[in-house]
Amino acid sequence: MKENIISINHVHFRYPGQTVYALKDVSLNVAKGEWLAIVGHNGSGKSTLAKMLNGLHYPEEGQVTICNFPLKDEFVWDIRRRLGMVFQNPDNQFVGTTVQDDVAFGLENNGIPHEVMVERVKASLQRVGMLDFLNQEPHHLSGGQKQRVAIAGVIALQPDIILLDEATSMLDPRGREEVLRTVRQLKEEQDLTVISITHDLEEASRADRIIVLNKGSVYREGTPEEIFQLNEELIKLGLDVPFPVKLSEILRLQDFEIASNYLSEEELVRELWTSNFKK
Amino acid sequence: MEKMIFGRYLPLQSPVHELDPRAKLLFIFGFVIVVFLANNILSYGILAVFTLLCIYLSRINIRFLLSGLKPVIWIIAFTFLLHIFLTKEGDLLFNIGFLKIYEGGVRQGAFISLRFLLLILVTSLLTLTTSPISITDGLESLLNPFKKLKLPVHELALMMSISLRFIPTLMDETDKIMKAQIARGADFSSGPIKERVKAVVPLLIPLFVSAFKRAEELAVAMEARGYRGGEGRTKYRLLHWQGKDSAALVLLLVLAALLWWARS
Amino acid sequence: MDIQLQEVEYRYAAGTPFERLAIEDVSFTIPEGVFLAVVGHTGSGKSTIIQHLNALLRPTKGQVVIGDRVISAGKKEKNLKSVRKKVGTVFQFPEHQLFEETVEKDICYGPINFGIPEEEAKKRARSLISQVGLSEEVLQKSPFDLSGGQMRRVAIAGVLAMEPEVLVLDEPTAGLDPRGRKEIMDMFYTLHQEHGLSTILVTHSMEDAALYADEMIVMHKGRVQKQGKPRDLFSQPDELAAFGLSVPEVVRFQHRFEALSGMKLDRTCLTIEELAEELARAKKRGEDR
Known part of the structure; x- marks a missing residue:
């Protein structure tokens, strides 16, 4: 069992002036080095949870511990240095007038010396494949490129955790692919913990573990295989299931033999062929 | 709109582009004062030649620069006419009924229009050859001494750079909202003034709403990225004052001396 | 009402150092009542095209025929309202256009x-609000008090309320x-089926193109690269890949199955049901043999 890098215990939270809980008795752990996807329809509380992990909200009840720091005013800046966040709207998190200025912004805030900064800006942009865009202005970049710059800004601070708050939901398919590829690559290169809040199936099905939120509470938790087994239940929650799961379901109704629930098309194609045609 | 040159930056390679923004800011500041030394044909001539030299050194196409002046040409023409009709000095040149035009008026009008034109050209050169963020850096650095007087220099500079960052974004947004409303039958370009003012509401409200939303999200993102004011912050952009920057200012002093010598 | 684009070219900021070619030599016809999908990557010129469909942009070359109106390069047209009344456009993130105090007014x-x-307008608002899946009490609320998804629906209702003959949808x-x-x-x-609207859908989703469109246009680098029925275009995945586009999951699955x-x-299946049906038929054929 790997050590927990984040632990959330019985957390409750309401927005000021609201009676309904945005988070209701949420408990969950994140292991060091894992890729966790948090899914849920709009308004399920997933973005509230994301903001709490970054100390932008504090729990009304319950405890949150991140990288051994309890979530409290005095540690919030330590937490923010270790947990980098990429937000949904590529435009509204781009602070610098050029790519390199934007990557440097977080470094400047943390008082990193100039020489180190220059090195880290270059190295981070290299890692997300945006080094050629050093002096580009944001309005000349595509959404996917802006998000990669945002990721560079996060990794420049050498965090332990990177949190994607619907970071791909405003992108076109190409941009989405760019961003996911980048994150996957970064995760392989070093021992990053990734939390992605999403309703993109592609993104969720590649995670090590999925947590389904509904109405501010944890509805289910499990591996992608386990979660997508829920099929109809997820659809009722306003979510979708991956294509192979949907197809398997329909094929079974037509008396095809499909042994288990596959998440990849490749596996399903093989299963379909070997157990139904190749006889 | 597309031909406007004010506040636009043309990223070229030229001696003027490479100057330190502080040098350029001080230069402009000095130039604005020095211009007022000119008071006769010779001194205005020197000034004009000097301005042309600056434009030449900046590698900016003079035709582009002049076409960008179109919006102000009317103001210049108006200034010229005002002087022609209102100054009553020197010999009488024309006398058509109630219209009396004096030689002094023509001269004054020409000089003042020229002064105005040169000022606009040189200040446009500043924005055309210096990226907005460099101007901001230059200003921040020049204003730094005023920090002791409790002037929030860092905050002002950050505000300025964020505005610069978001101007293109908001321009795009304005264009989009405008088109969406035109598609819903809005009319921004015709009708009486009162109607036109009313027609702007469907444009302004969405623009404000979105600007506020952006500001809110940006503030959250900045906080998440560890921003907590200017205290303890380091700077990524450093300015380097070089020999050529001093040279530029010396050149300005030479110009001042020449004008002093040439003025009557 | 038909719409026709004839050798349309559009340059942004024409005649300045910032000039940029957006589309060139674009010709196609949108016959009345068709559901047309326009696909292509960001920057392929899709958005520029749809702004020509209701004369928000005037071509820099060529002409656009919208019903009985002709919008051509170099000629300023007056009173374009009659065009815009017939062509309703739902822009990307249409909730950004809301501005009135109440949903009804908007x-x-x-x-x-x-x-x-x-x-009459109010009557339309009442009937549309339920059509877009909201309840009537929303009408008296401020649009800014609604959730993002609800705002989107209100904005869409605002376009539908014009009762256009042609509906243009940008993502x-x-x-x-x-x-x-x-x-x-x-x-x-x-709506498309019940009211016989012509519908033009600009999308990144090949799934949507496969599910809904009768005709499909592939844009790449400002030009129309392919045009045809989705079923035909999707049966040649390599040709689409050349423009950086994929095929729907269903089609991809079918090709994988056929390869193995x-x-x-x-036939090339466009829905999951079609695919299941075809697979069952193929299986039966195998067993009968």
């Missing part, structure tokens, strides 16, 4: 601009969750 804004009496479901996406697309499809099995299904 929905009525378009129709009233086009000279529809207020009473109408971007940023919505899966349920919202499906509900909104289904609603547009019902060496069998060929009778």
